[in-house]
Amino acid sequence: MPRPETDIDAKRIEIMEVADKIIRERGAISFTMTDLAAAANMSQSNLYRFFDSKDALAEAMAGEWFSDLHKIMEDLVQTDMPVEEKLYLFFAKRLVLKRARYDEDPELFESYMELGDEHFEVIKGYVDLADHYMASILAEAMENGYFEGLELDAVVSLVNTMMQPFCNPKLMMQMMHLATEERLRLVISTILNGMRADRDQAAVKPELHIAG
Amino acid sequence: MPRPETDIDAKRIEIMEVADKIIRERGAISFTMTDLAAAANMSQSNLYRFFDSKDALAEAMAGEWFSDLHKIMEDLVQTDMPVEEKLYLFFAKRLVLKRARYDEDPELFESYMELGDEHFEVIKGYVDLADHYMASILAEAMENGYFEGLELDAVVSLVNTMMQPFCNPKLMMQMMHLATEERLRLVISTILNGMRADRDQAAVKPELHIAG
Numbered sequence: 001m002p003r004p005e006t007d008i009d010a011k012r013i014e015i016m017e018v019a020d021k022i023i024r025e026r027g028a029i030s031f032t033m034t035d036l037a038a039a040a041n042m043s044q045s046n047l048y049r050f051f052d053s054k055d056a057l058a059e060a061m062a063g064e065w066f067s068d069l070h071k072i073m074e075d076l077v078q079t080d081m082p083v084e085e086k087l088y089l090f091f092a093k094r095l096v097l098k099r100a101r102y103d104e105d106p107e108l109f110e111s112y113m114e115l116g117d118e119h120f121e122v123i124k125g126y127v128d129l130a131d132h133y134m135a136s137i138l139a140e141a142m143e144n145g146y147f148e149g150l151e152l153d154a155v156v157s158l159v160n161t162m163m164q165p166f167c168n169p170k171l172m173m174q175m176m177h178l179a180t181e182e183r184l185r186l187v188i189s190t191i192l193n194g195m196r197a198d199r200d201q202a203a204v205k206p207e208l209h210i211a212g
Numbered sequence: 213m214p215r216p217e218t219d220i221d222a223k224r225i226e227i228m229e230v231a232d233k234i235i236r237e238r239g240a241i242s243f244t245m246t247d248l249a250a251a252a253n254m255s256q257s258n259l260y261r262f263f264d265s266k267d268a269l270a271e272a273m274a275g276e277w278f279s280d281l282h283k284i285m286e287d288l289v290q291t292d293m294p295v296e297e298k299l300y301l302f303f304a305k306r307l308v309l310k311r312a313r314y315d316e317d318p319e320l321f322e323s324y325m326e327l328g329d330e331h332f333e334v335i336k337g338y339v340d341l342a343d344h345y346m347a348s349i350l351a352e353a354m355e356n357g358y359f360e361g362l363e364l365d366a367v368v369s370l371v372n373t374m375m376q377p378f379c380n381p382k383l384m385m386q387m388m389h390l391a392t393e394e395r396l397r398l399v400i401s402t403i404l405n406g407m408r409a410d411r412d413q414a415a416v417k418p419e420l421h422i423a424g
Contacts, residue, residue: 161390162374162399171383178373187374194406
């Protein structure tokens with residue numbers, strides 16, 4: 001949690017901590033603002049001064065969840081390093097952070113996923129922003145001779161598809177043991193080698209014909 | 213459903229259809245053998261003549277679910293065709309079947325996933341068998357100069373990791389729109405090109421060093 005700048009911020013953070021406790025104990029779906037007011041020893045009208053809906057609360061909690069992840073991505077995009085390593089670290093650093101969060105409290109992690117499903121419109125902006133950062137790294141890879149002949153959007157989709165076990169937190173819960181840094185490195189190098197500019201001489205051409 | 217060979221088989225199939233109806237209406241987790249007996253207009257002792265536990269029922273239902281998928285895999289493994297196309301079809305044919313099942317009845321599909329989670333020990337044998345078929349195709353790919361320097365087990369894991377959106381039915385429910393045959397073909401060709409024998413001359417070598 002960041003250092004609060006005002007009393008209002010401090011109280012909001014305190015309320016979010018109470019909400020964490022509730023969702024850890026009984027899941028993210030069923031609790032209401034009334035439950036939250038009771039657990040925080042506040043009147044409902046007082047609670048509404050800080051969060052005017054469960055959506056607003058979910059948005060603030062998502063902001064906390066994503067802030068460290070965004071710092072990682074923002075720093076990395078600006079760093080000067082070979083694009084191959086940058087793409088690897090883009091996934092590896094977030095993988096390490098998400099795995100640590102999962103290991104610290106698997107039930108809370110799962111409850112956050114439920115909260116995200118329930119308020120997907122709130123989450124979507126953050127997901128899109130992650131895609132935006134990834135697109136800027138992939139554009140750099142394209143300038144370096146990878147993914148020739150594909151549009152950037154198609155490259156983002158393709159990489160997202162192959163990287164699911166390393167970036168989709170719900171899938172990570174299913175297969176945490178498979179999503180190692182070692183395997184991540186192998187997947188990244190497979191994608192880049194498989195999609196480098198001279199792939200026309202490669203053994204298999206990506207035919208876009210669809211077999212029945 | 214296959215043609216029943218005996219009256220016992222016919223009755224088992226009838227009971228499984230009643231079970232389908234129950235899980236479609238109220239999910240796979242909560243129903244009991246008592247509920248099933250009532251819905252099938254049978255005494256509980258009569259029901260137990262056909263399925264002696266919910267596990268036995270889940271096993272029979274999983275057998276139905278997997279039988280067409282296994283026929284696809286078994287036929288394909290024995291077919292004589294280039295290994296690149298065989299690997300593509302191994303995923304494409306099952307993708308088409310699973311997507312059709314999902315489109316036909318998304319809620320039933322989701323309930324089957326829950327049933328599988330609840331009886332994972334039953335499912336695991338089928339998952340292992342699919343890995344076994346895939347391993348035989350990947351071994352053929354290795355004989356053709358792909359995946360040099362890796363053990364077969366590592367290749368199976370690597371391919372499983374990158375193919376999740378095309379074979380993990382739970383993930384497919386989340387991203388059905390991304391798991392197209394066109395993208396599948398691109399992913400398969402990326403994996404094979406990225407992992408072909410002459411990748412030592414490739415732009416990125418798969419370093420197994422793990423960055424912090």
